[in-house]
Amino acid sequence: MTDIPLNIKQAIVNHAKEVWPEEACGFVVNGNIIKCHNSHPLPLSNFAISANDYANAETTGKIEAVYHSHPDGLDGFSVCDVEACKQINIPWILFHNKTNNFFYANPCGDAPYEGRQWVYGIHDCYAILRDFYIREFNIKLDDFTRGEELEWESDEWRMFERNYAKQGFIEIDKPSQKGDFLLMQLGAPSPNHVGVLTGDGWSFYHHLSGRRSERSVYGGYWAKITTKILRHKDLL
Numbered sequence: 001m002t003d004i005p006l007n008i009k010q011a012i013v014n015h016a017k018e019v020w021p022e023e024a025c026g027f028v029v030n031g032n033i034i035k036c037h038n039s040h041p042l043p044l045s046n047f048a049i050s051a052n053d054y055a056n057a058e059t060t061g062k063i064e065a066v067y068h069s070h071p072d073g074l075d076g077f078s079v080c081d082v083e084a085c086k087q088i089n090i091p092w093i094l095f096h097n098k099t100n101n102f103f104y105a106n107p108c109g110d111a112p113y114e115g116r117q118w119v120y121g122i123h124d125c126y127a128i129l130r131d132f133y134i135r136e137f138n139i140k141l142d143d144f145t146r147g148e149e150l151e152w153e154s155d156e157w158r159m160f161e162r163n164y165a166k167q168g169f170i171e172i173d174k175p176s177q178k179g180d181f182l183l184m185q186l187g188a189p190s191p192n193h194v195g196v197l198t199g200d201g202w203s204f205y206h207h208l209s210g211r212r213s214e215r216s217v218y219g220g221y222w223a224k225i226t227t228k229i230l231r232h233k234d235l236l
Contacts, residue, residue: 004093004102008033012095012102016069020097023047027057028065028093044071065104067093075099079148082121086143109134113198113205116213121146125194125207126159129181132196132205137179139234141167149209152192160191169230175202175218181230182206182218191227 011033016024022043026036034057040048047068057063066088075096077085085092086107094103105119109131116123126144133139144159151157160183169181178199186193186208195206198215204222207213216222 004104005031007031008093009095009102012067012069012093013100016071016095016097020069021071023069023071024095025049025066025068027054027063028067029057029063030061031064033067034060045073063090065091065093067095069095069097071097075101076103077105077119077122079121079146082119082146085122114213114215116207118207118210118212120149120209123207123213124209128205128207128213129194129196133179133232137232137235139168139232152188152190155189157188157192158190160194164228164230168233170233170236172229172231175229177231177235179232179235181232182222182226183228183230184222184225185227186225193225195222 008028012024015026015033015035018024019038023038023046025038025047027034036049036053038047039050040046077092077094081092081094082105085105089107091104091106091108103119104117105122107122111123111131113128113132118124130141130143133141144163164181164183175182175197178197180197182195182197182204183191184193184195185191193206195204195218197204197218202218203215204218205213205215
């Protein structure tokens, strides 16, 4: 799922309005929501779902997503939200009361390559690379903790440069086969964007900040900002 069904959105909006100014929370099960009590001691800015509510939801059917609301403040998933979502490995839905925006994050690795909503740490350019490698080649790449949005604009941020060799990638002269890793520098002090060749001509998957993930044609501008072309040692 890349888009949240309308009936789920409306039900979450209604729940968020019912409990405002506290955060609403619950589950999506069998295409419907199950409301839960927010048991966090600071419910105006956090949420917690009890183990009993979790167990009761599981008896109803498969939990398709966890949802919660932000009554105010950050219009998007927080760093803590991202880490918790990845830890329980279940999709999350977020609704923001003030902006009426919805956000969807699927940490399970099975989101489609195209059309993902940007969620830094779950749906970003490195996540597409990781998902592509495990699904297409059964090669598992390590994940790395992300911080706040725009951290890649710092002179100290070197996530890709510091880790690509440890993940088994070596530099090559030019891209030519499925899975080739395109390391790019996009308006930042160091390489901060990656793409992966799809194996269908010169197209590659990538995910720009604040946009939906997409397939683009490599060359021109993208070739100009490419700093390294890498290939995994198992694909040589």
